[in-house]
Amino acid sequence: xxxxxxxxxxxxxxxxxxxxxxxxxxxxxxxxxxxxxxxxxxxxxxxxxxxxxxxxxxxxxxxxxxxxxxxxxxxxxxxxxxxxxxxxxxxxxxxxxxxxxxxxxxxxxxxxxxxxxxxxxxxxxxxxxxxxxxxxxxxxxxxxxxxxxxxxxxxxxxxxxxxxxxxxxxxxxxxxxxxxxxxxxxxxxxxxxxxxxxxxxxxxxxxxxxxxxxxxxxxxxxxxxxxxxxxxxxxxxxxxxxxxxxxxxxxxxxxxxxxxxxxxxxxxxxxxxxxxxxxxxxxxxxxxxxxxxxxxxxxxxxxxxxxxxxxxxxxxxxxxxxxxxxxxxxxxxxxxxxxxxxxxxxxxxxxxxxxxxx
Ligand SMILES: Cc1ncc(COP(=O)(O)O)c(C=O)c1O
Numbered sequence: 001x002x003x004x005x006x007x008x009x010x011x012x013x014x015x016x017x018x019x020x021x022x023x024x025x026x027x028x029x030x031x032x033x034x035x036x037x038x039x040x041x042x043x044x045x046x047x048x049x050x051x052x053x054x055x056x057x058x059x060x061x062x063x064x065x066x067x068x069x070x071x072x073x074x075x076x077x078x079x080x081x082x083x084x085x086x087x088x089x090x091x092x093x094x095x096x097x098x099x100x101x102x103x104x105x106x107x108x109x110x111x112x113x114x115x116x117x118x119x120x121x122x123x124x125x126x127x128x129x130x131x132x133x134x135x136x137x138x139x140x141x142x143x144x145x146x147x148x149x150x151x152x153x154x155x156x157x158x159x160x161x162x163x164x165x166x167x168x169x170x171x172x173x174x175x176x177x178x179x180x181x182x183x184x185x186x187x188x189x190x191x192x193x194x195x196x197x198x199x200x201x202x203x204x205x206x207x208x209x210x211x212x213x214x215x216x217x218x219x220x221x222x223x224x225x226x227x228x229x230x231x232x233x234x235x236x237x238x239x240x241x242x243x244x245x246x247x248x249x250x251x252x253x254x255x256x257x258x259x260x261x262x263x264x265x266x267x268x269x270x271x272x273x274x275x276x277x278x279x280x281x282x283x284x285x286x287x288x289x290x291x292x293x294x295x296x297x298x299x300x301x302x303x304x305x306x307x308x309x310x311x312x313x314x315x316x317x318x319x320x321x322x323x324x325x326x327x328x329x330x331x332x333x334x335x336x337x338x339x340x341x342x343x344x345x346x347x348x349x350x351x352x353x354x355x356x357x358x
Contacts, residue, residue, distance in 0.1 A: 004321065005239040005272050007349055009041050009357045011049040013232035014215060018050055020230060021211040024198035028205035031056040031078055033194070033212035035064055040277075040346040041216060041235055042355045044071040049357075050215075051075070056098075058210055062088045065097045078120065080157075081130070082106050089114035100157050102130035107143060115149050120157050120191070123181050125174040127161040134181030141185070155189030155207065156182045163196035163203060164222045171203055195220035199229055218331055218342030225332040226342070235346060236326030237353070239272035241290065241318050244310060253307050254299035259284050266310045267298060270322045275303040277349035278324060279338035286337040289328035290316045 021030045032054040033039075038046030047057055047068050058078040059065050065077040074096075082099040083089055086109035092099055093115060101107060102122035110116065121140060124131030132140050137156075144151055158178045162168035175192070182190055190206035195214035197203035199221055213219070217226040217233040226233060245268075247253060247261045270288070274280040278301060286297040293313040297306055310316050325331040331342045338345070 003240070003271055005276060005353055006237075007041070007353050007355045008236040008238060008326070009045065009355050010232070010234050010236070011045065011357055013217060013234045014041075014046060014049055015053065017215045017217055017231050017234065018053055018211070021195075021198055021209065021214055022053075025205050025209045025211075028193075028207055028209045029055055030209045030211050031058045031191070032215060033058045033080075033210050034068070035060040035080065035212070036347045037064075039212065039216045039218075039343065040349045042357070043067050045355070045357045046215075047071055047073055056208070058212075062091060062097065065095065066091070069095050076118075082119075082122075083109065083116075085109075086112065086114050089116050092116040092118075098154060102132070107140065110144070110149075110151065111147055116151055118152050118154050119144075120154050123156050123158045123178060125158045125177040125181070126170060127159055127174070129159070131158065134177055137181055138184065153185075153188060155191065156185075157190075158192045159194070160192065160196070160203060163194055163200070164220055166200045166202075166221065171200075175202075175204060213343055213346075216342075216346055218346060225330045227330060233326050233331065235331070235349075237272070237278075237324040237349065238321045238326070239270045239276075239324060241268040241308075241316060241320045241322055242271045242305070244268040244316065244318055252299075255302060256300055259299035259307070266314070268308050268310050268316060268318075268322075269305050270308055270324075271305055272324060272353075273302045273304040273306055275350065276353050277345075278306065279334070279340060279345060279348070281340070282334060282338040287329045287333055289323040289326075290320055292328060294328065295322075 032050050034047050037043050056076045077097050079099040082101045098118045100120040100122050122131035162170045191208035193203045193205045193209045195211045217231045219226045249263045252260045272278050280301045290313045295308050298309045299307045325334050335342045
């Protein structure tokens with residue numbers, strides 16, 4: 001019998017969330033963003049579960065695209081960071097990967113004998129991470145045409161810096177810069193919006209949206225949870241209660257004696273810790289649940305376990321599964337208690353935790 005700390009992956013919830021993305025995307029198509037191992041859920045089962053509905057996938061790097069092909073899936077895969085080496089262009093030809101080229105070095109590789117049938121160009125509209133500046137685009141397009149290799153520019157990609165903030169003025173500035181920069185090539189496709197753009201007006205989705213976190217049920221908007229946006233949690237992170245005990249008023253629990261019982265308290269230890277990717281910064285009062293009842297963490301999270309106050313769940317027994325996040329406790333809630341975002345929590349679950357699709 002092995003440790004029953006698991007991440008249960010609800011593939012129906014995933015498909016429902018993808019359907020929500022498509023409904024909200026209107027006339028735009030939605031490329032399913034499955035990078036970072038499907039946001040920590042497992043890229044192969046996630047991509048496979050969307051295979052009959054998603055016309056394209058998007059990943060960060062070619063290793064992730066290869067994992068999609070290894071799963072036997074044939075849809076085009078967009079490489080959001082393009083290629084990291086000239087040699088990788090050969091795989092783009094072989095496997096129908098669509099690199100998003102963002103800089104001169106990648107153009108050099110294309111020019112120096114490399115070839116990719118289909119590419120996208122990243123436009124830097126103000127985020128200043130990657131991409132060509134709008135004024136550079138005409139020269140870049142001319143350079144690609146002069147290569148004479150038949151490489152086809154499918155379209156233009158950009159990314160919002162403040163997509164999660166409905167009140168940000170930067171979004172409109174970026175949209176205007178993108179529309180102006182790409183207006184010379186009206187027949188080419190455009191893609192800017194990620195999950196937030198499916199919920200916030202003023203973030204046009206153009207031809208292709210790129211939903212990521214919303215597929216997994218996490219919220220892309222500050223101050224809202226996924227369920228509040230009609231999204232279903234895909235991952236339920238669960239670990240067993242491995243002991244229960246009474247601590248007396250005045251006794252402390254765990255490293256640093258960081259939590260001290262104000263009164264006699266029934267508590268339990270749960271077999272999950274930061275070695276599993278549960279955030280160490282989730283402090284006392286971070287919610288969890290057992291038997292459908294909400295309980296709270298107490299003290300510091302250890303590498304392999306954490307402590308919970310069972311006052312609110314008197315019927316809880318050793319061996320019972322504790323939900324760290326899922327349907328009773330939202331991952332967005334836990335993220336907020338840990339001072340981070342659901343993206344980091346979901347992608348941070350380590351390989352020690354088996355993912356079980358259901
Ligand atoms: C370029 C790009 N597009 C789309 C996404 C998906 O974003 P989200 O998960 O907020 O939907 C990301 C995520 O980091 C990204 O980097």
